[in-house]
Amino acid sequence: MAGSEFQLIQSYFSEPEQVQRADLILGIGDDCAIVAPEEQTHLAFSIDTLISGVHFPHNTSADAVAYKSLAVNLSDLAAMGAEPAWFTLSLTLPGDDQWDPVFREQWLKQFSCSLFKLAGEHNIQLIGGDTTHGALSVTIQVCGYLEQGKGLKRSTAQTGDIIAVTGELGAAALGLDIILQKNSEQYSCLSDDDKQQAVNALNYPQARIKEGLYLKEAAHSAVDLSDGLLSDLGHILTASDVGAELQLETLPLANALSCLSKYQAWEKALTGGDDYELCFTLAKNDWLKVKQQFPHFAAIGHITAEKALCLVKADGQEYKINAKGYDHFG
Structure with missing residues (x-):
């Protein structure tokens, strides 16, 4: 794949205009992200992988792939009643034998723009991740806040509801x-x-x-x-x-x-x-x-x-x- 992993991250995923949360201590660029959770809260985590040809048609636009990959994870937070905070991204891209450098650059620009736009709407910040080459897939893990003792579950429906x-x-x-x-x-x-x-x-x-x-x-x-x-x-x-x-x-x-x-x-x-x-x-x-x-x-x-x-x-x-x-x- 043309260009290093670090060049790719710097070019497309270190967007200075993305959400900047006060509870993030250390974000993209180090071995781990460090966050400072609010006191008296619980953290809700969820992760989803979307694979080309399985979870979205091969010809789906980069804009739509990015949007849906984050949206489906945000939906999990919504189902728990959690407030979005941070997310990580693992992105697998086809190699040079399938995507030429010009197409990859255009795809990544569209993908990152759509991703950060939706993240901004929900005040959730990208804090780290990984990139590699292979069949196109996107894995996102989200984390959000829950008040202690609260949070919607699947196991608490009651007869007559x-x-x-x-x-x-x-x-x-x-x-x-x-x-x-x-x-x-x-x-x-x-x-x-x-x-x-x-x-x-x-x-x-x-x-x-x-x-x-x-x-x-x-x-x-x-x-x-x-x-x-x-x-x-x-x-x-x-x-x-x-x-x-x-x-x-x-x-x-x-x-x-x-x-x-x-x-x-x-x-x-x-x-x-x-x-x-x-x-x-x-x-x-x-x-x-x-x-x-x-x-x-x-x-x-x-x-x-x-x-x-x-x-x-x-x-x-x-x-x-x-x-x-x-x-x-x-």
């Missing part, structure tokens, strides 16, 4: 179909704007940090929707040793799904994944207050004592679905 989500579902799965040109005849009724909105939902998910910070005071449990509603809600049910009933007619379906049949749209919302909304549970008495604060939130069901996940149609009949969501080893 309302199940709700923070936004529309299904657009990202549709966006992936559009990029891969799958089922293109089904989507012929979509406008170009609708198609672009679906692709943007896939490439530029919105981390619900503000919502998570609010919900840590109101909700009993939460999870972010990365692998699909059924799969991720299933984590809450398993950890909390409870079941759930979902009312399918209440699912907040993305507008772009209007070209699909009701059942096809449900499947995208339930199993498509990559939505990165928060799914949370809370007491019935607290729902009205939360809904007033965030009118776009949608209640979609409730937690049951019976340990099963039941999908119910408007006529009261149970709906069966085979797919469950994205499987990382499937």
Whole structure:
């Protein structure tokens, strides 16, 4: 790979205009970063790896790769109700036999610009990392603050809780179909704007940090929707040793799904994944207050004592679905 690792870091990842946090003692350029956490706080950590051809199509822009790589990690912090603070980056780039130096320079400029822009929006600072060559992949680890004794978990849902989500579902799965040109005849009724909105939902998910910070005071449990509603809600049910009933007619379906049949749209919302909304549970008495604060939130069901996940149609009949969501080893 042309240029040394240190030249690459200096050129693209030592941005002087990036977030500068007072709780960072020593950052990029040494063997380790040193931070000074606030007193009376806990630290929440999360890490995700995104691999070209597995987690994003090979032709995804550098801008979108950077944005999504950080956003999906921020989404994990949001699901815990944590405030973002710092992150590290491990970047694997194709060698000179696959990327010529001009293309690599353009790619890195776009990647770093997008990364620092999103980091600035959430006051999270890059404090270190690693670069190497190989198949394109991005690994980011984030760290955020939690007040002691607080933080949303998957294991604390309670029988009778309302199940709700923070936004529309299904657009990202549709966006992936559009990029891969799958089922293109089904989507012929979509406008170009609708198609672009679906692709943007896939490439530029919105981390619900503000919502998570609010919900840590109101909700009993939460999870972010990365692998699909059924799969991720299933984590809450398993950890909390409870079941759930979902009312399918209440699912907040993305507008772009209007070209699909009701059942096809449900499947995208339930199993498509990559939505990165928060799914949370809370007491019935607290729902009205939360809904007033965030009118776009949608209640979609409730937690049951019976340990099963039941999908119910408007006529009261149970709906069966085979797919469950994205499987990382499937």
